[in-house]
Amino acid sequence: MFNNLIPALIITPALFAILGFLFSKRAAFFGIAFGLIFFSESLLLLYGVATKSPWAYHFGGWQAPLGIAFAPLRFGSSILGVSAFVMLLTFIYARFSLQESQRALFYPLSTFLALGLVVVYLSQDIFTIYVGLEIIGLCAVGLSALQKSPKALHASLVYLFSTLVASGFYLLGVVIIYAKYGLLNISALIPVIQEELPTLVAFGFMVVAFLLKTAVFPLSFWLANAHANAPTPVSALLSALVIKATFYLMYLFAATLFIFEYELSYFLAFLGVGAIFYGGIKAYLSSDLKLLIAYSTISQVGYLLLIFAFIDEHTDPSMAFNAMAFALFSHTLAKSGFFLAAGVVVHIAQTKEISALQGYASITPVSVFAIALSAVSLIGLPPSLGFVSKWYYLQSAYLSESWFFLFAIIGGGILSAAYLFKLLILFLEHPLEEGHLLRREKSHTTLEWTAFTLSFLSVFLAFFSNSIIAFMG
Amino acid sequence: MLLIDTLLLVLLLWLGFKITFTKDHFNAIIHFIVFGMILALAWVRLGAFDLALAEIALGAGITGALLLDTITFLKKIGREDA
Amino acid sequence: MRNKTFHSLLYFLAFWLFVGLSFILTNINTLDSSMHTKLFEAMPHSGVTHEVTAVLLNFRALDTLLEVGVILLSLIAIHALEPNFRYTPLSFENTITNTFVAILFPLIALYAFYILYSGSYQSGGAFSASALLAGGIIILRLVKPRSFFVPKELILRFLYVSGLFYFVCVGMISLFFGSFLEYRDYIASFYIISIESVLMLSLGAILSAYFINAVQRVKP
Amino acid sequence: MLFIITGVALFVLGLLGVIVHKEFLRKLISLNVFTSGIFLIFVSTTTREDIADPIVIALVLTGLVVTLGASAFAMMLIRAYAKESIKESDNV
Known part of the structure; x- marks a missing residue:
C-alpha cells in the first residue's frame, strides 16, 4: 500500500494542476482540495517511512x-510533509x-510546484532531479510574475535568468558524471564514485x-527583490519551500555522493557566516517591511550552511545534523507565518513602509502576535524550534572548539534580535485610534489565523523536539 | 571527414562569437537561427538524427520565430533596450 | 572605468575556464556504462525497435511525463502574464504566399504524421512531429492572420492539457497491472504509439499557442 | 574531441553573454547558446566509435524541450516587462 504512495504523489499534483487550469473559475476549490489530499498523502508517506524499512520505487518496473x-528518505519526506502543510495553509x-x-x-502554478518538490525530495535519479529543478524554477518565476508592476517583473526576469543558468550548471555536472561513470542513479553511483579531477x-x-x-550570500542578488515584490502568499511559498529544495539537494549530495574535501566544506560554512551578517545588516537597514523579511531569509539560509563546518569526523555529526534540520523546519514555518501576517498588516495599512506601520498592534493584534512568535523562533529564543537549532549548533561549535563559528552564531542571533525587536516595538508603541479599524475586512480574520497557526507551530x-529527533534517526 | 568537421565547428564558433559580441539585436537573432541549423548538421555528424530533427524544428524554428516576433514587438513599442 | 576592469577580469576568467574545462573533458576516461548494456538487454521488451523512442517513452517515461508538464507549465505561466500584447503582428499576406500555404500546410501535417509513426523504428517521434505541426500552424498564422480560425478557449485548454492528462491516465491504468507506467512487449507498442499521437496534437497546440497567444487572445 | 572543445567554447561564450549583456533579450539568446554548448558536450563526450549513446540522445531531447519551454516563457516575460515599464513612464 505504501509502495503506491509514490506514484500517487506524482499523479495528484499533475491531475489537480490540469483541473485547476481547465476550470479556472473553480481553481481555488481544486487548489484547496489538492492541498488537503497532498497533505494527507505526505502524512501517510511519513508513517510509511517510519514503520517500514527503506524501500525504492521503480517507475515502469525497470530496475535502477x-x-x-x-x-523516500526520512529527512526528505519530513521536509515534504512540512512543505505540504505550509502549502495547504497558504492555499487557504x-x-x-x-x-x-x-x-x-x-x-x-503552485500545484505544479508541489510536483517539482515531490520529484526533488524523493528522486534518486540525478537527471530527473534536473527536470524537477526546472519545474520548480519556472513555477517560482511564474508565481512571482503574478504581480504586474515593472519592478516585480524586472525582479522576476533576474530571478529567471539566475535559475536557468544554475540549472545549466547542474546539468553540466550531470553530464560530466554520466560521461565518467555512465550512471545516473545516486545509490548506484555511491560504490563506484572516486576522487578524481573530473568528478570534483x-x-x-x-x-x-x-x-x-538557494541564494547563498554572494549569489543572493536575485532573492530580495523577487521575494519582496511578489504577492504575499507567493512570497511565503518562495521563501519557505523553494529555496529549501535546493538546499536539501546540496545536503543530500554532500552526505551521499560528494567525496568530501574539508577545505570546500569550510568554505561553504564561511559563506554561511557571510550570509548571516550580510542579510542581517541589510534587513536592519531596509525601510520596506517585505524587503526586511526577504533579507532575513538570506540571513537564515546562512544558518543552514553552518552544518558544513561540523561535518568532519572530529565532531558528532548527528548533533550538527539536528541543528540544521531544526533550523530548516523553524525557518519554513516561521518565515511563511511571518510573510502571511505581514501581508495582512500591509493590506490594512496600504503601505510597505516600516515607519508608517506604527501602532498597528491595536488593529491587528493577532497578526502582530504571529509576527512576534515568528521573531522568537527566528532569533532563537526559548522555547522555539529556532532555539533548539541554535542550541545544537552552539553545542557542536563548543565541542569542536571552533570559536569563530560560536561567535558567529551568537552574533547572528543578536543581529536578528536587533531588527526584529525594532519592528515589534514599532508595532506596539503609540496605539492607533479606533478610526483605522474601518479598513479591516471580514476575511482578514481567516488570514490572520492561518498566519498565526504557522508561527505558533x-x-x-x-x-x-525529542520525538522529531527520534523520527529522523 | 575531418575537414568537414573542422569547417562545421569553425563555423559554429564564429557564429557563437557573432551572437555574443554583435551590437545589433536583430543581427544576433539571425545569427542564432543560422547557428541552430549548423548545430543540427553537427548532430548529424555525431549520428544523433533525432536531435538534428528536433534542433531544426524547435531550436531554430520555433525559438527563432518567437525571437523575431519579440524583437518586432519591442521595436514597435520603442523598448529595444529592455 | 570600473566596468572596464570588471569586463577584462571576466574575459580572463572565461578564458581559463575554457582552457581548464576542455582539458578535463577531453581527458575523461569513461568506465563501462552499465546503463548502456542494460538498455540493449531490455530492448526486446520495449515494444519499439528504435532505442531513443524506447528510452523516452518506456524506460524513462517519467522524465518525458515531467517534461510535458514543463511545457504545459510554461504555457500556464505565460497565461499569468496576460499576454494580449496588441500590435500589428508579423504577416506576409499576398496571393503567392496564400497559394503556397494552401498546398504546403496539408503536406506539413502529413509529414508530421509520417515522422510520428516512423519514430518507432527510426529517428523521429512526438517532439519533432509536434514541432513540425506547430511550425505549420505558425506559418499559416503568419500568412493568413485574418482568416485564422481560433476555437473556443475551453476547447483549446482541453487540447493543451490532453497530452499530460492522457499520459497520467496511462500511468494510472498501468498501476493496476504493475508499477506506474509499466507496459511490456505487445501492449507497449500500442501504448507508445497512442501516447505519441496525443502528445503530438497537444504539444503542437501548446507550441503554436506560445506564438499566437502573444498576439491574439480570446476571452473565455 | 574537436566537438568537445567547441562545446566548451560555446558554453563559456554563452555564459559570458548572459553576464555581460544588459538587455534581457540578448541574455536569452546567449542562454540558448550556453545550453547548446552543454548538449554538445553531453553528446560528444559519450559518443563511442561514431555511434551516439541513445540514452544521451533521449536525455538531450528532454533538455531541448525544457529549454524551449523556459525560453518561450522568458520571451513573454520580457514583453510584459517592456510593456509595463512603458506604461509607467507614460504615467510619470
Missing part, C-alpha cells in the same frame, strides 16, 4: 540503473487574499548551481 527510482490564505484573476493561475569539477558545478538557487513544536 536503466529506469528511474524514487526512494490565497483564497481570501488574491484577486480572482490572480487566483485562477496561482493554484495551477562536476561537484563544483553542482555546488555553484545549488548556491545560486514554529514555537510550539519545540516541545516535541
